[in-house]
Amino acid sequence: xxxxxxxxxxxxxxxxxxxxxxxxxxxxxxxxxxxxxxxxxxxxxxxxxxxxxxxxxxxxxxxxxxxxxxxxxxxxxxxxxxxxxxxxxxxxxxxxxxxxxxxxxxxxxxxxxxxxxxxxxxxxxxxxxxxxxxxxxxxxxxxxx
Amino acid sequence: xxxxxxxxxxxxxxxxxxxxxxxxxxxxxxxxxxxxxxxxxxxxxxxxxxxxxxxxxxxxxxxxxxxxxxxxxxxxxxxxxxxxxxxxxxxxxxxxxxxxxxxxxxxxxxxxxxxxxxxxxxxxxxxxxxxxxxxxxxxxxxxxxxxxxxxxxxxxxxxxxxxxxxxxxxxxxxxxxxxxxxxxxxxxxxx
Numbered sequence: 001x002x003x004x005x006x007x008x009x010x011x012x013x014x015x016x017x018x019x020x021x022x023x024x025x026x027x028x029x030x031x032x033x034x035x036x037x038x039x040x041x042x043x044x045x046x047x048x049x050x051x052x053x054x055x056x057x058x059x060x061x062x063x064x065x066x067x068x069x070x071x072x073x074x075x076x077x078x079x080x081x082x083x084x085x086x087x088x089x090x091x092x093x094x095x096x097x098x099x100x101x102x103x104x105x106x107x108x109x110x111x112x113x114x115x116x117x118x119x120x121x122x123x124x125x126x127x128x129x130x131x132x133x134x135x136x137x138x139x140x141x142x143x144x145x
Numbered sequence: 146x147x148x149x150x151x152x153x154x155x156x157x158x159x160x161x162x163x164x165x166x167x168x169x170x171x172x173x174x175x176x177x178x179x180x181x182x183x184x185x186x187x188x189x190x191x192x193x194x195x196x197x198x199x200x201x202x203x204x205x206x207x208x209x210x211x212x213x214x215x216x217x218x219x220x221x222x223x224x225x226x227x228x229x230x231x232x233x234x235x236x237x238x239x240x241x242x243x244x245x246x247x248x249x250x251x252x253x254x255x256x257x258x259x260x261x262x263x264x265x266x267x268x269x270x271x272x273x274x275x276x277x278x279x280x281x282x283x284x285x286x287x288x289x290x291x292x293x294x295x296x297x298x299x300x301x302x303x304x305x306x307x308x309x310x311x312x313x314x315x316x317x318x319x320x321x322x323x324x325x326x327x328x329x330x331x332x333x334x335x336x
Contacts, residue, residue: 025201030284033197035292041205048213069315076308079301094297107282107294114293114300121304125311126210132319133217 004053011053018046026119030108036115040122047127056134065131068124075121082113152193160186173224174216181212198288 025032026039051059083094091098096110163183170176184207191200229237256263265271274295275287282290292300 029289030286032286033288034201035198035286035289038198038201038205041202041210045205045209048210052213072308072311076301076304079304083297083301094301096294096297104281104283107290108284110297111282111284111289111293114297115289118293118300118304121308125307128311128319129314130210130214130217132314133214136217136221136318 008053011049015046015050018049019043022046022123026115027112029115030111036118036120037122039115040119041126043119043123044126044130047123048130051130051134056131060131063127065128068128068131071120072124072128073121075117075119075124077117078120079114079117082110082117086110149193153190156186156190156193160190171226171228173219173226176226177212177215177219180215181208184208184211 022039022043025034025042026036029035029039047059047063050062082096082099086095086098087093089098094110094114096107096114097103099106099109099113160183163179163186167176167179167183170179184203188200188204188208191197191203274291278284278287278290282294284290
């Protein structure tokens with residue numbers, strides 16, 4: 001790993017902007033192209049880049065698979081929970097009009113929450129799948145070849 | 146507009162060349178890299194078509210994640226494709242040509258590129274989606290509004306599919322081998 005100095009330096013410079021861009025795509029998705037899925041895969045791509053450069057063990061220490069397994073389910077829970085909350089507030093399942101006093105505001109909250117759920121599940125699932133694939137080879141850095 | 150057309154032609158030719166190169170190569174490592182290149186080219190094409198959402202997905206999933214998964218898999222299996230006997234390649238060629246001809250025939254029914262009067266433009270639902278959205282939901286990105294609000298059920302289903310896919314992969318490949326390593330995780334608090 002030591003020998004790839006250029007790769008390591010460039011990746012270090014790139015990973016933070018990629019994550020920032022993913023967050024932008026996530027939370028600005030109502031105004032610009034993108035949304036939860038795009039943000040999730042972009043974020044996962046950043047984690048995968050980190051894994052390729054610094055090895056699987058380092059990546060698992062930074063983003064633990066156990067946490068990812070929880071967040072993967074949590075994303076769907078947030079999504080479905082938003083729907084259930086709308087029901088409790090007097091509407092139909094996933095009817096965001098009832099999330100706030102004003103219907104349009106409710107829709108905004110609904111979109112934000114639901115997209116966050118999507119993003120969380122996507123980034124967790126894709127990273128988990130990659131961890132599993134990468135972990136099946138040599139221990140530590142199965143994907144580096 | 147003409148630069149758009151020129152870019153389209155360049156991108157599509159590069160995609161065709163990449164496809165031919167993929168078909169000819171036997172060593173699967175360059176094939177994996179070339180499929181990544183192919184995805185990147187199609188992502189550029191989607192950007193030209195103003196489908197930035199799709200371009201983002203294609204660039205991240207197609208060019209990024211899938212390529213890495215291919216490479217990881219090739220690290221575990223043999224990276225050289227077995228030679229296929231001539232008779233089988235002939236069948237493959239026939240199937241490909243027939244499928245391509247059928248798709249080409251179907252494409253004749255599609256409206257021309259950039260035509261004004263198409264179902265997308267003229268259908269009454271267009272007004273519903275593009276104009277009423279601004280009153281009901283009031284977000285500039287109609288795609289997000291449609292996907293998350295009007296089609297909220299579908300998207301919930303899709304997210305569940307993604308989670309299920311992840312669970313499936315973990316059950317098939319992950320559990321037994323991860324158990325030992327999970328003990329490493331236990332020693333530190335999550336995050």
